[in-house]
Amino acid sequence: MIQFRKSILTFFILPLLFVACNPNSDERPRGVYDSGILIVNEGAFGANDGEVTHLDPSTGTLTSALFEKANGRPFAGLLEDLVLEEDRLYLVANTGKVEVVQPGDFKTAGAVNKDLDQPRSLATARGKLFISDYGPYDASYNTPSSYVAVVQGLDGGVVKKKIPVSSKPEDLFTFGSYVFVASSEGKKVEVLDANAVLLSKTLEMPGKPVQFFELNGDLWVFCYDAQKVYFVSISKSGLSQKEIRTFPIAQATGRMALGDKDAIYVLTSSGYPEYRDGISVVNILSGTLVSDWKKGTGFYGIGYDSDRQQVYLANAKGFQGNGEVLFYQKSGAEVGKLTVGRGPSGFLFR
């Protein structure tokens, strides 16, 4: 899932800081996009015009279509997720490919172009890429052949192996040699052994697991069903479920953002036919819940900017053209909005 991967960023940024302090390092120059905010523009179904927009929050300057500007060719896919790991930025297109670019300038560094169906997210482990993929639809539009595709090498290449997992895998999380897979429709977290490239363990979940995050050193997974949301903590070493925190948030979508401390912003939608969308806020450790913190329609993605302490809400505006991002203070006050590319769905804070 699109998210602010705080944990991964910490992993990634700390060594960078260390390297930055070393005068003898061969540190590459800091790129234009190594700071600021990357906005995922999913694009519209049938047009496959996904892209990435960059926002410089200090000046409010927007730069659209970063991929096409850097590489002289269109991204040509629906951009499902943007993952920053191992000094590489992975653009995961659910239309069947992964593009690897340099995070600072978006210049292409590799790709996985073949043998993928509907990729959703990606994680790196042990020098390999693990790509969650719904697999092909069957005649009834179900996805019984979901898998995690494994690519040897961090710059893409060919799919070496497909590990079957439960239906509709979404987010992935790496800890050591384990890759955790949130298989949403299957209501399972499946743990892969990155060395043996095998399914190692399966954990049953109370709802559909969609997104991992780290809080106070613990691994959590966000799950939901029609009536409730569940935050399940998992022992990274024991590969077992530790505790479940349940909140009565009905009609949650799979989209959430981790705010300050233990605050989680959850997007909700009444769905067909009225589509009353909203944001609920929970503090999972203290147990507080604010339902309908915001109400509206067209909500499509959410993020939290910890530097500016602002909530970013993406509105796809019906995918007819440019979407919109609204900025809120933690108090709920709107502090601005910007028109961005088509289908804004998530954010990566650099």
Added chain:
Amino acid sequence: MTFALLFVSLIYYASPRDTVVLAEVAVHAAALDRFAAGQTLLTYEKSTLERYAARSLGDLLQETSPIFVRQYGAGMLASPSFRGTSAGHTALFWNGVPINSISLGQADLSILPVQATDRVEVQFGSAGALFGNEAIGGSVHLSTDLQKQEGFGGDFSQTIGSFGQHQTSFAARYGKPTLRLQSKVYNQDQPNTFRYRDISLAGVPWERQEHAAFKQRGILQDLWWQAAPHAQVKASLWWNQAQREIQPLIGSSTQDTQEDESFRAVVDYRYQKKSSVWKLKGAWVADQLQFNAQENQTSQGLLGLDWELPSAGNWALRAGVRGTWMNAKLSTYTATEQRWEAYQSIGWELEEQISFSVNLRQLAYPNELVPFLPGLGLNWRLFESDRTSLHFKTAFGLGLKLPTLNDRYWEPGGNPNLRPEKSQNGEIGFQFKQAGTFSLSQRLTYYRMQVVDWIIWLPKGNFWSPENIREVHNQGLEYQGESSWNTGPWTWQANLAYTYSSTRDLAQEGSQQLPYSPKHQGNAGLQVKRNDLAFNLSSFYVGPRSIASGNSRILEGFAIGNLGLTYSGTKWKSLQLPLRFQILNVFNQSYQVLYLRTMPGRSYQLNLTLTL
């Protein structure tokens, strides 16, 4: 109001007149020529249709008319956009029968082969009064034209072309004074294995197109019968089947397949007594569309009665009623519907100097009346000399599109509370003609159009649902010029057309140009003929267009040129063997009509026809 006028007209024309035996015309032309005064019309010459015989109606209209055809790839879905309106805003008729899909409310022009029809006429602007539902941006009329003939005749045509294209057609004709018959069979195989630049991959490598094969076959049977001195019967059957692998967008590898099968039948009975003509029309259209494993079937029956005074002094009059019965069995819903309509047309002409027409129509569905549709038109000859003339033309009309069955019933998302889309269109124009050794025809039209309650499907969570949201204001200029002259043994013909189209969506902030509505479009052609040898060069241009609202991404304009050479001097006894060679996209342009839908580069076609 329609009925009031009808009543007045009936009284006026009730005086008895002598019986008139029908002239030997087998074409029962659409109301285009008699009641469309002031409207912009385009009628294709036989030579143009022959040149496009191995291609689709979508290709013909894209390359030779001001219509923008949204082509989703080579041989893939092609939907027309007239004057900046959407695909569903075009009425399409075959021998006077509406053949747009009743579930989708539009037609796929790529599976209407040009060789299946004898005449193609196009009308621009809202003409709901004349043509009923869906005539908002314009209408396209395909018809059978059984020429007078004694005895047997026929032709066999074989086309081979690039990327594995094979096309075979066979036509047989028989005629005598009271009977004419025509049978046509065609088969087309286009594997579409063209090479293209894969702009989604690093290095933009050349790739061979996969999964874009197209197969089509069909049978037509036409009959015209002078059943009695005052009565004619005209009947046509058309079966068409197209099987397609749906060409994936550049950068994706979808494996969708689609099979379209249509059966269309129409019978016209025409009875003329004294000066009035009665016409009874019965038709049946059944469409089946299979997309992957999903099967959709629709059918419609039509019955109409029409009374006409084609020529009563300066006046012409027509009035009629029509009922349509629809039945849809789709993968997600079933529905039936009845529609009724009554219409009337009045034409008046004074010595070819001035003519006007008034058209009126009232439509009802399923049990409710929709807004009354009037239309007015005027032709006025301002000036005439021996060789030149100048005409002023103006027309005003309303148009309407009922929400389609999918719009209302699709599960999930169908919206039963949708209102019909409504339009009004006004245009003025001048036409200058010069006859003689250097003949010239030029026409310039300015139009304004407004479409309200335009229906758009919007994503709502996991579903899409239609809403009446757009209000669009269009205006534009259409220029069309033709000329012909001789230099020694050479005959020259040149044509030039340009369209400027501004389409503003007032429901959007900033009211920018609608997506996929090029502001500029044009086409030009030159034909040179000497004895049996003919050479033609044609080109068309489509200007930049945005792929989404708000101009978030602009696709570049493109210009494509085609070359053709025909030799028709090979004859053996009564057998003629014309040979035609064409180069399409002669400059090998790499282009997309729609974003990421690749189109083929240069290709060749060789056609041999045996005509008896």
